[in-house]
Amino acid sequence: MPGVKFTRSGSSSGRSGSMSGRSGSNSLFAEAGSKRVNLDGRPILDFDHKNRSNSSVAIIEGDELEYSRTLKNRATSNSREPFEETASVIDDEDEITGKLAPYGGFSRKDLGDVVLGNENIFQSAPWKIVRSERGNGSLFNAVGLAVEKGVVDDCKWIGAMSLPSDLIPQNVLDDIAHHLSEDYNCESVSIDDMTFQGHYKSFCKQILWPTLHYQIPDDPKSKAFEEHSYHYYKQANQLVADKIVETYMNEKNHLDPNHPDNVIWIHDYHLLLVPAMIREKCPDAKIGFFLHVSFPSSEVFRCLAQRKPLLEGLLGADCIGFQNEEYVRHFLQTCNRLLLTDLNEFGLIYRGKVTRVQAIPVGIDADKLRNVLKKEEVSSWTKLIRDRWKDQLLIVSRDKPDKLRGIKQKLLAYEKYLQNDRKRLETTVLVQIFIGEAKDDDYEAEVLQIISRINSMADNLSAAQPVVILQHDIDFDQYLALQCEADLFIVSSMREGLNLTCHEFIIATSRKKAPLVLSEFTGSSHLLDCEGKGAFLINPWDVASFGKTIGRALQISNDEKRERWENCHDVVLKHDSLDWVKLCLNTVREGWQRNQDKTFACNKPFSREVFAKFVNDTKKRNLIIINIDDFGGLGINGSSEHKSSIELSRIGTNLANLLSDTNNYVFFASIMRRSELDLIFKNVPNVGLIAEFGGFIQFPDATQWISMVDKQKAVTGFNQVARIFRTKSEGLSGSKVVINDCTVRLAAQTAMSQDTRRSLDVMGECVQLVNDSFGETEGLHATIVNDSVVVQQKNTSLHAFKFLYSYYTGTMSVGEVRQKFQLRRAESQADIFEADESAHTSEARLPNVDETIDHICYAGGLNPIDENIYDFITSLEKKQLLRPGLTIAVWDGIKETRTSAKYVAMGQNELLSIIADREQ
Known part of the structure; x- marks a missing residue:
């Protein structure tokens, strides 16, 4: 990407220095990104808003626009980090005063004329667009390579101009x-x-960045400061989103949004609100988001006052990408707890919308780097470095001088390594490169003190120092030469989202195959660990172990070096920058397509004509399942004293014609216990029953219940969950714990009406605790249904539905069905938690199927449990395993949401009346 330079003359002056964008600020705002557009106008949008560094017009965090003028004589240097301020715009009296000579005059007369003149210097100053060396080069290069290789047709970048816009006409x-x-x-x-x-x-930089890196701001004034600054954060996000929408609509014209290249891709924490802002104005757009930094645990992120709008802003995207699985897990847990979202195998579900959340590691272009390594300049530097330290083991490290990089811990570990054998003082050297200037003087002094102490350990002061520091960045050719000759490369970050320097090192050390010591808190550590046979992972806080690891890495055999390098090399080649772009865009498209299968509930009203066509247009028989939980004022709150059994029993009376039709197999599903359903529907013929969201099934006109759950596996986990819920309920007035045979619920409807915020916090804690602690070990899953936390074995309801589908379609024999679904006869109504593990469970008896089905109708609610079944039925129809059937969601008409159901009934009474009054 280009940059802009203002100069006093038409030619570029060698005296011109770089300036930051904004009054006294330098940040590269533009992360906003890129919009790719085909020649025929079809767009792919790519937004990266990470820096607005010392370039004034910065488009993307990788190649920002550079703005400079001769008022400042600080040359642009590669040593500056993308966010570092390198110069300030003179925009007030104090700043001008700071430029005056000691006795009130300018040291250069022409400079005084320019500054104090009445004419706005930017009105007539020549400017030009130049290429910048800073920013997120990995992103820019990756997208450029994707365009070059034909992965995408074209790309348009959208970003904020990092100019002092109040000064420039x-x-x-x-x-x-x-x-x-x-x-x-x-x-x-x-x-x-x-x-x-x-x-x-x-x-x-003062709220989001520290929090995302586990450094929670604790200034007493931070609360007011945070609220004040968030106003500007939201405003800037809106400006970027508006520009994206404007560009998208202009480029898109009337093209099909389903086109694979019609994608908006947003980048990094500076634009967390943008996806939802775009979604509001372009509901059908394909939107992706990638976070280039780490994402903390829910306990840290929840400290942000704006936690909810930030998360909701992100969930406007169809896909959110992270560097590794740890960040994905933290994000899912945070949304689970703070927004009460639900999860399925595809992603995260919030207000009916699915967001794909996936770890997609960023990589490098290894081929391009190999070509750079072949340059004559690199070879020359390599020879010089080899001659300079020919008799020493060379350790190389390159960091920004801040606490997060673990520089202090690395030096202390190196000191331990040297102390263990003082002969190493003459045989080992650490070359530490610093990128940019230190912003913490105390930390810088502490680091320099440690370096001085290490260097003073040497007896021979004329010999090479054990630590060589370069307090400014060096040319990339020199840096690559150091990597080529290094015997060890160390990355010791305390917390870092990305670190591609280690990937570069793996390519650069192809000849020496030197080992890599890598902090386990970097985003790349999970990849390069290679199951313990790749990089040496260290905990920077464990200085003693860190020091021992340095010693071991320098002493391993050539065979082990080769094995570890080859494993890391395979990973770097597999996860390269081109594959990263491909995978990111593909997951965005997949997430978008999944949401296209869902439509807004209000757009698909259920009618008598629709149901009559379903019933009459069949070649075989129909399977009809109706979730009755909201009928008769039932809700999901708990025991039978809150339900009207008479009203529920009338469902059977009202649907007598449907039940008597031999072409239909009809089931009523509920969260209620078996005993309650038996009591309510004991006099209703020809109806099957499904208790506890699929935990137990009773076929029409049968008295035996079939168990769909593994009660032996469930006992321990459910007992623990029940104890936890009882404890939580004691602290939440109006809530209660309902324990059924294979379900535990924390019912909080009353509590929600009394204290909504407290109730949501408690339910969020319960959901996260169950899913984290019992999800993998016990197979339990917690979800929110009608203001209650419902805990079951994972996918119990879907498991029951799949059994009925397999059984009634005849796709499997009875023996195969019994074996696959592990069917058991439910012995008694005894609570499963008190069941004796040694108790004998008889084999379930299955009735004969007179005729198979080819149609399915499922009526349920707008909750994650029923949505899974809607999705499964849709998948069967797409695979042509079923004829098109009916999925109906009951909607209260209050909260707008998406659903995978084909139709929506406005309330339970409407659903019943339509089914009961269908034309015969």
Whole structure:
């Protein structure tokens, strides 16, 4: 991506220095990104809003636009990190005063004329667009490679101009924006200085960044500061989102949103609100998001005052990508707890919308790096380095000088390594490269003190120092040469979302095959560990063990070096930048397609004509399952004293015609116990019953119940969950715990009406606790249904439905069905928690099926349990295993939501009346 330079003359002056964007700020705002557009106008949008660094017009965190003028004489340096301020715009009296000579005069007369002149210097100053060296180069290069290889047809970048926009005339800004659009395929967003400062310098860097890296801001004034800065964060996100929508609509015209290249791709924590903002105006757009930093545990993220809108903003995307599974798990747990979302095998479900959440590691372009390594400049530096430290083991490390990089711990570990054998002082050298300037003077002093102490250990002061520090970044060619000659490379970050330097090292050390010591808290550690046979993983806080690992890594045999390098090398090649782009875009498309299968509930009303056509248009028989839980004021709250058995029994009376039709197999499903359903429907013929969301099934006109759950496996987990829920219920007034045969519920309807916030917090804690503690070990799953936390064995309801489908379609023999679904006869009504593990369970008896089915009708609610069944029926129809059937969701008409059901009934009475009054 290009950048803009302002100069005093038409030619670029060697004296011109870089300036930050914004009054006194430098951040590269533009992460907003890229929109790819085909020649025929079909767009792919790619947004990256990560930095607005010392370039003033910055499009993307990888190749920002550079703005400079001769008022400052600080040359742009590779040592600057993307977010680091390198220069300030002179925009007030104090700053001008700071530029004056000691006795009130300018040291250069022409400079004084420019600064104090009446004319706005930006009105007539020449400017040009140049390429910047900073930003998220991995993203820019990856997208560029994808365009080059034909993975995408074209790409348009959209980002904020990192200019002091309050100082620059609007016509100049418009001119810059025009050239960026015409010549560089970049659409720019202009943000005023106050908004930018509040967004980037305040909220992003002082609130979001520390929290995402486990450093919760604890300033006494941070609460007011956070609320104030969040206003600007939201405002800046809205400006970027509006520009994205404008560009998307202009480029898209009237093209099919299903086109694979019609994608919006947003990047990083600076734009967390943008996906939902775009979704509001472009509901059918394909939107992806990738977070380039770490995502903390729910206990940390919930400390943010704006936690809910930030999460909801992200969930506007069809797919959210993270660097590794740990960040995915943290995000899912956080949404589970704070938003009461539910999960399925595809992703996260919130308000009927599915968001695919996946770990998609970022990689590098190994082929391009190999070509750079072949350059003559790299070879020359490699020879010089080899000669300089020919008799020593060379350790290389490169970090930003801040606490998160674990520099102090690395030096202490290196000191331990040297102390264990003082001969190593003459045979080992650590070259530590610092990127950018330290912002914490105390930390910098502490690090330098440790370095001085290590270097003073050497008896021979004329010999090479054990630690060599470079307090500015070096040319990339020199850096690669150091990696080529390194005997060990160390990455010791305390917390880091991405670290591709270790990937670069694996390619650079192809000749020496040197080992890598990598912090387990970096995003790449899970990949390069290679089951203990790749990089040496360390805990930076364990200094003693860290020191021992350095010693071991330097002493391993050549065979072990080769094995570890080859394992890491295979990983780097497998997870390269091109595959990263492919996988990210594919998952966005998959997530979008899954949501297209769901439509808004209000758009598909259920009618008598629809049901009559279903019943009459059949070649075989129909399987009809109706979830009755909300009939008769039942809700899901608990025991029978809150239900009207008379009203429920009338369901059978009202549906007498449906039940008497021999073409129909009809089942009523409920969360109620077997005993309650037996009592209510004992006089209703020809109806099957499904108790406890699929835990038990009774066939029509049968008296025996079949158990669909493994009660021996469930006992321990359910007992523990019941004890936890009782404890939680004691602290939540109005709630109660309902324990059934294979279900535990924390019913909180009354509590919700009394204290909604407290109830949501408790339910969120329960959901997270069950899913984290008992999900994998006990196979239990907690979900929210009608203001209650429902705990069952995972997919119990879907398991029961699949059994009925297999049985009634005749796709499997009775013996195969019994074996696959592990059917058991439910011996008694005794609570499963008190069941004797040694008790004998008889084999379930299955009735004969006179004729198979080819149609299915399922009527349920708008909850995750029923949605899983709607999705399964849809998948059967797509595979042509069933003729098109009916899925009907009962909707209260209050909360707008999406559903996979084909039709929606406005209430239970409407559903019943339509089914009962169908034309015969």
